[in-house]
Amino acid sequence: MLSNLKTVQITLSWLLAISFVIGIxxxxxxxxAEDLDDEDPPQDLVLKGDGKCTVCxxxxxxxxxxxxxxxxxxxxxxxxxxxxxxxxxxGSSHEDSPDRALMPERTFGKKSLNPVEERNGxxxxxxxxxxxxxxxxxxxxxxxxxxxACHQIHTEQDKVRNRITQAEVCFDCHKELxxxxxxxxxxxxxEGKVICSDCHNPHGSAGPSNMVRDSVNETCYSCHMxxxxxxxxxxxxxxxxxxxCHNPHGxxxxxxxxSRSPFLCQECHEPNTHQGSSGTLTGAYARxxxxxxxxxxxxxxxxxxxxxxIRNESMFQR
Numbered sequence: 001m002l003s004n005l006k007t008v009q010i011t012l013s014w015l016l017a018i019s020f021v022i023g024i025x026x027x028x029x030x031x032x033a034e035d036l037d038d039e040d041p042p043q044d045l046v047l048k049g050d051g052k053c054t055v056c057x058x059x060x061x062x063x064x065x066x067x068x069x070x071x072x073x074x075x076x077x078x079x080x081x082x083x084x085x086x087x088x089x090x091g092s093s094h095e096d097s098p099d100r101a102l103m104p105e106r107t108f109g110k111k112s113l114n115p116v117e118e119r120n121g122x123x124x125x126x127x128x129x130x131x132x133x134x135x136x137x138x139x140x141x142x143x144x145x146x147x148x149a150c151h152q153i154h155t156e157q158d159k160v161r162n163r164i165t166q167a168e169v170c171f172d173c174h175k176e177l178x179x180x181x182x183x184x185x186x187x188x189x190x191e192g193k194v195i196c197s198d199c200h201n202p203h204g205s206a207g208p209s210n211m212v213r214d215s216v217n218e219t220c221y222s223c224h225m226x227x228x229x230x231x232x233x234x235x236x237x238x239x240x241x242x243x244x245c246h247n248p249h250g251x252x253x254x255x256x257x258x259s260r261s262p263f264l265c266q267e268c269h270e271p272n273t274h275q276g277s278s279g280t281l282t283g284a285y286a287r288x289x290x291x292x293x294x295x296x297x298x299x300x301x302x303x304x305x306x307x308x309x310i311r312n313e314s315m316f317q318r
Contacts, residue, residue: 046074052095053084063154070156080126087122087153108148116144123147131203138204150202163192170196177249185257186250199248216241220248231303237268238302261293 042051045058046069057065068074075081085091089105106114106122124135135141150160150169159165167189171178180186187194196202199219200210213219220242221228227238237244245264246256253260295301 045069047081047083048076049083049085053091065154067156068154071153071158073153082126086125108146108153116146119146119148131201134201134204134206136204139210140202141204163195166195166197170202180247180250183250183252185252185254187248187256216243227302229303232305234303235301261295265294 042055044051045054046066054066057063059066072078073082087106087108091104093102094104103113106118108114108119112119120141124132128135152158152160160169167181181189189195197212199212201212202210205211205214207214207219208216211219213222217239227242229239242248245258247258248256251257251259253264257264300306
């Protein structure tokens with residue numbers, strides 16, 4: 001009986017010893033691995049918490065993203081600076097799926113399955129107010145234009161924010177205007193001295209045609225202030241809308257006029273006296289067709305303040 005009891009004690013002692021040795025050899029490996037996971041998470045390269053994204057998405061991937069570090073979205077000192085998940089969602093399903101087959105919660109490419117309103121909402125979470133205060137209900141918003149249709153986020157130079165390349169972005173949709181800026185009479189758009197956003201606010205405005213001011217005239221006066229007046233004698237079309245006579249995107253007539261005088265003037269000044277008379281090469285009405293036509297005499301078509309001759313004033317002459 002005693003011998004059997006000793007045998008059992010020896011066996012238990014050996015089992016405990018073996019278990020202890022196994023614990024010493026195996027458990028530290030798991031603990032050490034867990035410590036590594038806790039102490040060495042993926043390193044952030046650009047944005048806070050982007051380590052789990054940049055493990056796969058770097059400059060060598062199909063969709064390089066690190067150039068965002070050269071934009072305002074990388075300003076670390078600004079508390080508004082977003083992270084990857086601020087725009088794309090947490091993306092745990094994308095991260096955990098085999099071969100990353102599942103897309104992130106929110107994508108912004110042309111093949112995105114997310115509604116435009118949801119994609120724009122990610123941008124509007126930060127970019128609201130100021131020049132974007134009229135976005136809701138604007139022409140582009142009502143036509144489901146995504147912010148990323150114009151803006152490039154993961155790039156050092158956003159083409160639509162560059163004065164030389166901005167027009168090309170706009171022409172992707174507004175194709176009819178591409179030919180106009182290449183006409184003889186035009187604004188210096190190709191040279192980058194005047195760009196689309198100098199006159200238009202693509203995010204919406206209180207004025208017509210997304211003008212940056214409340215009217216077409218007020219927008220034009222921001223550069224052509226000498227035409228603002230007030231004048232003693234005003235020309236009604238000038239007060240109403242500059243675009244009645246001018247096409248700001250470009251024309252074949254001088255001074256951005258929609259057509260040459262006297263034909264442009266005769267659209268309103270009909271049918272009596274010489275205003276409606278056809279131009280001739282000889283005779284009393286030859287001046288209607290030579291050089292500037294009507295403006296040979298009526299030089300102050302935008303308005304006049306000359307107090308010398310009342311008749312000249314009413315006729316917009318010097």
